[in-house]
Structure formats: C-alpha cells, structure tokens
Amino acid sequence: MHSRWITGNDIQLLENGEEFFPRVFDSISKASREVIIETFILFEDKVGLELHEVLTAAARRGVQVDLTIDGFGSPDLSPQFISSLQEAGVRIHVFEPGKPLFGYRVNLLRRMHRKIVVVDAATAFVGGINYSADHLGDFGPEAKQDYAVEIHGPLVAEIHRFTHAALAQGQRFQRGLRAWWRGRRDLRSTSSELPPAGEAAAMLVVRDNTQHKGDIEHHYRVGLRAARRRIVIANAYFFPGYRFIKELKRAARRGVEVHLILQGQPDMPIVKTVAMMLYHQLIRAGVQIHEYCDRPLHGKVALVDDEWATVGSSNLDPLSLALNLEANVIIRDKAFNHRLYERLDHLMQHNCKHVTSEELGELKGWSLARSFVAYHFSRLYPGWANWLPRHAPRLMPAIDART
Numbered sequence: 001m002h003s004r005w006i007t008g009n010d011i012q013l014l015e016n017g018e019e020f021f022p023r024v025f026d027s028i029s030k031a032s033r034e035v036i037i038e039t040f041i042l043f044e045d046k047v048g049l050e051l052h053e054v055l056t057a058a059a060r061r062g063v064q065v066d067l068t069i070d071g072f073g074s075p076d077l078s079p080q081f082i083s084s085l086q087e088a089g090v091r092i093h094v095f096e097p098g099k100p101l102f103g104y105r106v107n108l109l110r111r112m113h114r115k116i117v118v119v120d121a122a123t124a125f126v127g128g129i130n131y132s133a134d135h136l137g138d139f140g141p142e143a144k145q146d147y148a149v150e151i152h153g154p155l156v157a158e159i160h161r162f163t164h165a166a167l168a169q170g171q172r173f174q175r176g177l178r179a180w181w182r183g184r185r186d187l188r189s190t191s192s193e194l195p196p197a198g199e200a201a202a203m204l205v206v207r208d209n210t211q212h213k214g215d216i217e218h219h220y221r222v223g224l225r226a227a228r229r230r231i232v233i234a235n236a237y238f239f240p241g242y243r244f245i246k247e248l249k250r251a252a253r254r255g256v257e258v259h260l261i262l263q264g265q266p267d268m269p270i271v272k273t274v275a276m277m278l279y280h281q282l283i284r285a286g287v288q289i290h291e292y293c294d295r296p297l298h299g300k301v302a303l304v305d306d307e308w309a310t311v312g313s314s315n316l317d318p319l320s321l322a323l324n325l326e327a328n329v330i331i332r333d334k335a336f337n338h339r340l341y342e343r344l345d346h347l348m349q350h351n352c353k354h355v356t357s358e359e360l361g362e363l364k365g366w367s368l369a370r371s372f373v374a375y376h377f378s379r380l381y382p383g384w385a386n387w388l389p390r391h392a393p394r395l396m397p398a399i400d401a402r403t
Contacts, residue, residue, distance in 0.1 A: 003205045005202070005203050006158060007154070007201045008153050008199075009200040009201070009202050010153055011155075011329070012149060012150045013150075014147065015343055020127070021050070022378040023125070023323070026389065028119060032063065034118075035066070035119050036170065036306065037065055037066070037117050038112065040114070041070070042067075042077065042132070043131065044146075045132060047136070064091075065089065065090045067085070067093070070094075070095045072096070072111050073113075073130070074094075094395065095111070096110070100249075110325070113326050114326060115128060116162075118156065118159055118163050121157065123151070124156045125148055126151065128146050128312065129148045131148070135298075143295050148311065153198055158204050172249050172376070183312055200331055200335075202332065204329055206328075215323075216310045217316075220240075220244065220310070221247050223302070224248060227304045228256065231258045231302070232345075234260075236259075237300070240321065245282070248282065258287045259344075261281070261297065261347060261352060262295045263291065278390070283356070290352035290355070292351055293352065300313060300315055307333065307337050308330070308337065310329065311340075314326035
C-alpha cells in the first residue's frame, strides 16, 4: 500500500468511548453488506458484550462480518462468547495466537495493534480505542483518555482495500483453509469509487514489518520539519528515535511553540525513568511538557500549525515504531485541526501539570545513570529490533487458536 493524499473526505473527531462506541455500534446496526473490524483488545465486559450483540445481529441478517483480534491483546474470551458469534456467521480471526507458558503470555513481539472498522465500504473508523469498558468514564480513575476518527468519503475506499488485503495476507498462512477463503464473498469492487463527502485531504499510513517499517514516523518528521507556528503531540508512550527528538528540538529553537502531552501517571515504571532524561533535554531546547494526571492517557494524536493532524493507533515508542502493526490517518483540514487543538488545549489548561526545569531539579548520581541507560536503550531499540525474529503475519480461526 502506497500512502497518498486523497481529497473530498468528511472526518470527525471522536473523543473517548462515550463518543466512539455509540457511533461504531450504530453504524454496524445499520450495515447491509459488510463489516470488517481489527482491534488489539476485545474484552468480555459491557462494551465487548454490546459489540457481540450488534455483530451477531448483523451476521444473522446476512451481513458478512470479519472480526480480527490480537492473540496477545485479547486472550481471555470465553468459548461461549466466540462460538455464539461464529454460529451467527461472524468470522473471527486471531493474529499470532500463542498459548500461555506457565500461565504467562509470552508471544510479545510484533502485535497487531491497529484499530480499524469499515462498514459497507462507506464508513470507516480509525484510532486508538479498543473494545473494553476502561475507555468509558464510569470505569473510574483508570478510565483511558483516547481518540479516534469517523471517516466518510474516498479515503474509506483505500481503508477498505487495505483491510481486505490484510485478511488475504493473513489467510495465506492458514493450513487447510483455502476453500474457506474461496467461499468468502468478494466485496472489494464496491470500494473502487466513493463520492466526495467533505473538504478534508487525508491518507492512511500503516507500519508493518516489510515494506512500511518506518512510514508513520517518517510522516511525523515531515510534519515537524514543516512546522512554523505550533506543534502539539499527545502520546501515551513517547520514546521516539534520535531523529524525531532532533526535529522537535530544532522546531522549538526556530520559534515554533512545541507542546507535548504525556502520561503523568504511567502504568510502567520505565516510562518515568526514561522520561526524566528526555524531559531535561527537551525543556532546555524550549519544548513545553504537560503531564496529564486525571486518568491514564492512551491517545496517539498530533497536530502541526493550523492544518496538519494525525490520529491513530501508533504510540511513539519502540514497540509501535519497530515491531507492531499500526495504522494512522493523517489529515490536512483546518476545521479538523482546529477541533483537535480545542480538545488538546482544554487538556493542557484544565487537566495537566506543566513540567518546569525547576521542578525537575538536577539529574545526577544514580538517577542520572539509570535514566541515561534507560533513555539510550529506548532510543536504540528501534534499530536493533530489526534483528529480532521476523515472521509473516498469521491469522487463525478463533476456536483453532485456543485448542
């Protein structure tokens, strides 16, 4: 897939599960031909059960439904949950299934981290929101802050073609299922042309382990180099490569207002350790850092100046940039950029702590050594991760993956 700007799209920002889930479930409930879903996490909670209900209803009225989940991210679905979907006609695919070893999940590398929905080849959703109740505010203090987009227009055709290609590629590595794939109705022709629906130009950018290993980071760096007025990045795990950090510091030094919204209460200790050294050098260059402390930050969004923006599944860390399968939408549209800036500015003004060099203090002794090692390990990781074992993605039927 070659990323290209496609004009004539209507793209709406969806913030958190409260906005995302009703739009996705309503779209599926109105589907007449096809639903394709890719997600890293699907839990058997109130959100997962509602998805189960709308997918089952769609399949029973004759809609072709393909649901792809990640074998590491969605390991605990019950046999009843899976079998009832399959009995209704839903095709469930598990990306790189792996059985636990001594009760622990060990298949960590190269996960399917994308979150994509395509309905009737006419509506698409892309973002960072999984199907779990912790994306809803009533989950409590651990509810996630996150974003997605709803897309109408010609870009949906590109996303539709991509999801079909991903299914076809994964199915090639199943054993004894060629007849299964041949029996699948081919709906690709319906996505060849879609009329304009809005003013936004946009592209789908993916990261894989073959031809598109650095595409998402590349497009980020292009945006940073072009910045003249402001950059705002909100990202849950922010440890990009040296070149990315250099572009951020260069932007700040040439007078661009650079804001990073990062986790204030990270769920992994190494995040804070690495951040200490990263904070010092970025703040010295003029980058403003805001720690979001209200709830866990799960977003993966950014904007540059008053037109460029991106929303997707990719963190800016070694896993997303060097191992996982990811998908972002990059958007050129002033109205969308303005809406995203409003929401991120609200976070910075009302829900974040502005980190200053005075608060950080001097980094020295054991703290300096520990941060130095963790920081440079995270910086170098994307490079040497390419030497880790690589494989073609495998999709297996859900029941087979768990037997």
